[in-house]
Amino acid sequence: MAAENNRHWKPPSSWSALPLELAGLVLRLLPAYADRARFAAVCPQWRAAARQKLTPPPLPLLALPDGTFYSLPYGELFRFPGCGFAGYKSACGSWLVFPRDDGCFLVNPFSRATVTLPALSSVRLRPPNAVTKWSDVGKAKCAEPFCTWMHINDSEELHIIKLLLCSPNLVAALVGVEYTSQILMCQPGALSWSVRACDECKDFEDMAFYQGKLYAITDDEDLLVVNVSSDQSTGDPQVSRVGRVIKAKGDHCYKGDLSVYHVVCRENSVPVMPVKKVYLVESCGALLMVRRKIWCQAPRPGVTSKIVAGKSEFEVFKADFEHSRWIKVSTVGDDQVLFVGRRCSRALSASRYGLLGNRIFFLDDDDEHRVDYFYDKENTSCSSYDMRLGDVSSPHPMISWKRRKEMRLAAWLFPQD
Numbered sequence: 001m002a003a004e005n006n007r008h009w010k011p012p013s014s015w016s017a018l019p020l021e022l023a024g025l026v027l028r029l030l031p032a033y034a035d036r037a038r039f040a041a042v043c044p045q046w047r048a049a050a051r052q053k054l055t056p057p058p059l060p061l062l063a064l065p066d067g068t069f070y071s072l073p074y075g076e077l078f079r080f081p082g083c084g085f086a087g088y089k090s091a092c093g094s095w096l097v098f099p100r101d102d103g104c105f106l107v108n109p110f111s112r113a114t115v116t117l118p119a120l121s122s123v124r125l126r127p128p129n130a131v132t133k134w135s136d137v138g139k140a141k142c143a144e145p146f147c148t149w150m151h152i153n154d155s156e157e158l159h160i161i162k163l164l165l166c167s168p169n170l171v172a173a174l175v176g177v178e179y180t181s182q183i184l185m186c187q188p189g190a191l192s193w194s195v196r197a198c199d200e201c202k203d204f205e206d207m208a209f210y211q212g213k214l215y216a217i218t219d220d221e222d223l224l225v226v227n228v229s230s231d232q233s234t235g236d237p238q239v240s241r242v243g244r245v246i247k248a249k250g251d252h253c254y255k256g257d258l259s260v261y262h263v264v265c266r267e268n269s270v271p272v273m274p275v276k277k278v279y280l281v282e283s284c285g286a287l288l289m290v291r292r293k294i295w296c297q298a299p300r301p302g303v304t305s306k307i308v309a310g311k312s313e314f315e316v317f318k319a320d321f322e323h324s325r326w327i328k329v330s331t332v333g334d335d336q337v338l339f340v341g342r343r344c345s346r347a348l349s350a351s352r353y354g355l356l357g358n359r360i361f362f363l364d365d366d367d368e369h370r371v372d373y374f375y376d377k378e379n380t381s382c383s384s385y386d387m388r389l390g391d392v393s394s395p396h397p398m399i400s401w402k403r404r405k406e407m408r409l410a411a412w413l414f415p416q417d
Contacts, residue, residue, distance in 0.1 A: 023049035031353035033058040033110075033415050034071035034078050056352045057416040060339055062363075062382055063091055064401055065409045073353075075398030080109045091343045091411035092163045099160060106165075110415050115188045117171060120158050122192040123184065125149075126238055130197035147201045149182045159369055162343065166209040170228065170237050174216070178370050179203045183216060183226055185237045194231065194238040206345075208280035210287045217280055217289060221248035221326070223319060246324050271298040272310065275372050279340040283347035284333060287319040289326060290340050292362060296373050307373040312392055314360050314385045331358050331387055341365050343411040360385040361395075366408040378402060380410075 018026075023046060030036050036058050040050040061078065062070040067086030071078040085107065090097035095115070098105045104117035130150060152158065161174040161181050165188075173184045173193070180201045184193040203219035214226040223246035231238050272295050279290040293315065297308040317326035332338055337350045338360045350357035364380040366372070379400045383392050401410070 018046070018049075020049050020052065024052070024055055027055045028352075031059050032071045032074055033061055034074060056349070057414065059348070059353055060346070061413040061415070062399065063088070063096065063411045063413040065089075069413070070396070070399050072396070073355075075396045085109050088411075089409060090160055090163050091341075091413055092165055093344060093414050094416065095165065096413070097160065097163055104160070109413075115165075117188065118186055118190055118192045120160070120175060120193070123149075123153065124192045124194045124236075125197040126194060127197070147180055148199060149195050149197045149201065152177045152180055152182070152201060157369060161204065161367065161369075162207050164207055164209055164214070166214060172207065172209070172214055172226070174204045174207055176201065176204075179219070183207075183239055183242070185228065185239055187236055190236060194236060196239045196242075199239075199242060205278040206280045206342075208282060208287065208345075210280075210282050215245075215280060215287065216242075217278055219278070221278060221289065221291075222246060223248075223289070223326075245321060246319060246326060248326065271300070272296060273298045273307070275307065275309075277342070279342075279345045281338055281340060281345045281347055283336055283338065288329075288332070288338075288347075289317040289319065290338060290345075290360065291315045291317070292340070294373065308376050309364075309373045312362070312383070312385065313390065314362075314387070316360075316387070332360065334358050337361065339412045341410075341412050342367060343409070344414065346412065346414055358387045360387065361412075363410050363412070364408075365410045368408050382410075 027036060027039065027050060030039060036050055040047040059072040062072065065086065065088055067079070069078045069080070070076070085096055087098060088096040089099050092106070094108045094110055095106045096109065098107065099120070101119060103119045106115040106117065108114070155177045157177050158175060159177075161176055164172045166172055169187050171186050171188060174181045175184050176182060181204045182195055182199065182201050183204075184195045186193045205217050205219055207214065207216045209215075214228060216224045216226060218224065222244055225243050225245050226239055227241040227243065228237050229240035230236065274293045275296050276294065277292040279292070281288045281290055291314065293313045295310045295313070297310060299305050299307060316329050316332055318329050320327050332347070334357045335350050336347055336357055337355055338347050339345060340360060341363050342365050350359070361382060361384050363382050364375075379402060381394060381400045382396060384395045385392050
């Protein structure tokens, strides 16, 4: 009977006649953005099928500031046609961020859409008559216990640490100098940011928009909720209040201060110390704190004054909002892969892409405005941490780039935001 049916089956007159459902099945077998881009380039019908979003979005791209990209899981360079997108200073989901003197320009290399944001020099104070509470403070070194936006806003080193497009009408940014930062708000296309000028600046590590609320985490791992309201006169978004929802115990907080350090153990007779990075990631409906502990060689008198980075370890904690605490978890899920970075972090389902789960992909994506440690190797790359085995591997040994200052801004870029 099957043979009889096959004799009556006729292939489509051309590939462009491939039914939409079959095109979707083909796309599901292509986890890399580069392959899906080639699929869409075959003909208008296939391009339309690719735009139907009948499949999960492809794997993220690894973006480098020189305008080159790597389309995971491949190790070959990928470039968008017609434009290099070189010189970005941050990344946010599908967007690359290009700060300029007259404003901030966002571009989506996948759709070519653009968004404009205000310049960092254009900020509305809340309250509008805010004044400095103490004087003679260095621009980048706030020695007093209470530093506000008023003490850092005139610094030439002011920069965007993290940017989030929370909704079509809300953009949030961590803006600061070195380890001191403040939360700013605006709408896309607005002429100015809004900031609570008298709120204490903090060493914010990351920020996430989770279940309709904006959260930020500090270096001491306190989780803060940022309440947003509308300006009664303009309707623009503004921070109305910042409240603490989780107070960290502080027993695992490692500072990256180069002037003060504490040697905690020795490895092969070399004193080592932990320096950390902290990320916020939403995964399976939960808000996770990912703590990356980087074991560094401590400075040795008469030999070196530098803290040199070594191997990385990870710990993951789930936010327990009911009891206001972090709960340590031993796994991120057999079907979950976390892509973490200073500029953008996401969780993806591993089985959709043929990946092994319970892993964390991470970058050596240091902030060019703050130095926690140095490296003994010239090249860098992305790496994978196995939560079950506790080891680090290089899943893409062909992917590497020089560890120059401007190349610290490597970032994950996620299609179809």
